[in-house]
Amino acid sequence: MTHREILLQFLLPIEEKMKSIGSDPRIQQVLPKHKSSATNLLKYLWLRTHNLSSYQEKLHAMGLSSLASAESHIHRQVQEVLQRLGHQQSEQQSDVCTAELASKVIKRNTRALFGPAANSGKPVLMVTMNSHSHDDIDMLAELIRRGMHIARINCAHDDAEVWSKVARKLQQAASIAGKGCKLYMDLAGPKFRVQVFKKGVPVKKLSVEAGDRIWLAESVEGKTGLKRLITCQIPGIVAQIKLQSKVMIDDGMIEALVEEKVEDTLALRIVRVSGKPWIKAEKGINFPQSSFRIPSLTKEDLSAIEVVIGHADLVGYSFVRSVKDLEALEKHLDLNQPELSPGLILKIETPEAVAQLPALLLHAMRYPRFGV
Numbered sequence: 001m002t003h004r005e006i007l008l009q010f011l012l013p014i015e016e017k018m019k020s021i022g023s024d025p026r027i028q029q030v031l032p033k034h035k036s037s038a039t040n041l042l043k044y045l046w047l048r049t050h051n052l053s054s055y056q057e058k059l060h061a062m063g064l065s066s067l068a069s070a071e072s073h074i075h076r077q078v079q080e081v082l083q084r085l086g087h088q089q090s091e092q093q094s095d096v097c098t099a100e101l102a103s104k105v106i107k108r109n110t111r112a113l114f115g116p117a118a119n120s121g122k123p124v125l126m127v128t129m130n131s132h133s134h135d136d137i138d139m140l141a142e143l144i145r146r147g148m149h150i151a152r153i154n155c156a157h158d159d160a161e162v163w164s165k166v167a168r169k170l171q172q173a174a175s176i177a178g179k180g181c182k183l184y185m186d187l188a189g190p191k192f193r194v195q196v197f198k199k200g201v202p203v204k205k206l207s208v209e210a211g212d213r214i215w216l217a218e219s220v221e222g223k224t225g226l227k228r229l230i231t232c233q234i235p236g237i238v239a240q241i242k243l244q245s246k247v248m249i250d251d252g253m254i255e256a257l258v259e260e261k262v263e264d265t266l267a268l269r270i271v272r273v274s275g276k277p278w279i280k281a282e283k284g285i286n287f288p289q290s291s292f293r294i295p296s297l298t299k300e301d302l303s304a305i306e307v308v309i310g311h312a313d314l315v316g317y318s319f320v321r322s323v324k325d326l327e328a329l330e331k332h333l334d335l336n337q338p339e340l341s342p343g344l345i346l347k348i349e350t351p352e353a354v355a356q357l358p359a360l361l362l363h364a365m366r367y368p369r370f371g372v
């Protein structure tokens with residue numbers, strides 16, 4: 001068979017299936033303005049269930065689109081390729097989601113989240129506030145004049161009183177500067193951070209190198225005899241970590257394997273150290289091969305949501321892993337009112353979230369404004 005015949009045999013059934021995806025009941029559950037996006041997403045997912053590599057080589061050989069960069073308008077791109085392969089279809093059969101329309105939708109959604117600055121051709125600048133940002137309104141006004149479009153509050157630090165002060169001062173500073181500035185509040189989620197101990201005494205850092213053995217527990221209590229211990233104070237976490245699974249510390253700079261479990265303590269074998277050879281207190285720790293049955297919203301997050309409701313234009317959702325996590329947020333924050341609810345930013349930070357990304361996107365399309 002020729003390249004053309006092989007490609008037609010492969011693409012025609014795919015294009016036919018794409019025509020039927022428009023009736024998928026999941027599309028009816030999203031907002032009308034997101035229906036074309038939901039339809040396109042489901043069509044793209046259908047295409048990616050196929051191994052495209054050998055067909056992409058043939059498309060390249062014929063000087064045609066390899067479908068590698070047509071995520072935003074996949075059905076129309078498949079139709080365009082088929083047309084160039086000699087398959088005829090009427091204009092009425094052509095999918096309405098063209099590259100031009102997809103570009104307009106992306107710009108519209110970006111503008112809805114970030115404001116007019118998003119489509120100015122310049123980057124949208126976000127600046128993280130600190131604990132004392134509310135002390136200097138002139139500094140805030142100057143930041144806005146110089147191009148700060150979004151002020152970010154990291155809710156892992158400070159408290160509702162400080163966040164509220166920053167929000168109020170930001171509004172005053174925007175008035176002084178004569179320019180708008182959106183407020184983005186980042187919910188912290190469960191804090192996967194370590195404390196470090198030597199024989200029960202807290203220290204600022206532990207020296208480590210590849211081959212070393214250290215211990216991990218939820219608490220230092222009863223473990224003062226351990227020479228080197230790190231703790232992660234999330235209840236129930238140790239019982240859910242798998243043997244021989246990876247543990248990544250300090251944004252992956254240090255990698256360890258879970259070698260042994262002794263009651264409520266894990267023995268970790270350091271397998272790689274990149275950069276400085278120590279573990280510092282308050283550095284992040286994650287477990288890419290373990291799944292945890294813990295809430296994505298903490299008590300601290302619920303306190304932050306009270307401020308979000310009154311002040312924030314955007315809210316970042318850390319540790320979101322599934323649709324259930326979105327539903328948990330909905331119980332505390334109305335995300336369905338275009339003028340009243342903040343835009344939602346889904347922070348995809350775990351392997352579980354990556355696996356659930358299509359479901360998360362489809363559910364988020366029930367909200368007026370969201371991003372990833």
